[in-house]
Amino acid sequence: EVQLVESGGGLVKPGGSLRLSCAASGFTFSSYSMNWVRQAPGKGLEWVSSISSSSSYIYYADSVKGRFTISRDNAKNSLYLQMNSLRAEDTAVYYCARGIVGATGADYWGQGTLVTVSS
């Protein structure tokens, strides 16, 4: 069974940093691209970042470029999102999602971790 479990969310002050993790199990992690998608309170889904299976290709939304860094450790079956210079508008539930082979989208999602940026 595919499982994606996010952790690392919490309350942080504007300008602060946070590192999110996503622990994957139930599939060959190193064979799949991985993604972060967020959802601000009461709002729709927003794509944040994607990383290919071998980390060769990395993409960011314009809203986080230069502040967030996606990475993965295939030996540990883990995905990460380093978030720096956080802003109030980064407040959201952050979801880890497995990429679809042959398409750009997700087939499995984690339960999410809440990040709140507030003073």
Added chain:
Amino acid sequence: NFMLTQPHSVSESPGKTVTISCTRSSGSIASNYVQWYQQRPGSAPTTVIYEDNQRPSGVPDRFSGSIDSSSNSASLTISGLKTEDEADYYCQSYDSSPWVFGGGTKLTVL
């Protein structure tokens, strides 16, 4: 870049059929696959359709997806509506800028 436009809300009765549209603003809808995600209140999204019309294992065949080049839109059709289908539904596609989401459609089953 392009946008995906969905109706804000739709409603239908149990047992009926509902179709949710997703219109691409520029570029061909057929150029890139469309995915559909269901998000029940208080829960994470789940994938109900990928690659325009493919159902992940475990998704009932009451859910189907299609694309229409003439209207440059994708559609999610749910037949035999159940109260458990009440949720927000998001379409998603891509081009050179990965992952574009529609604004979401709230489906009410009443």
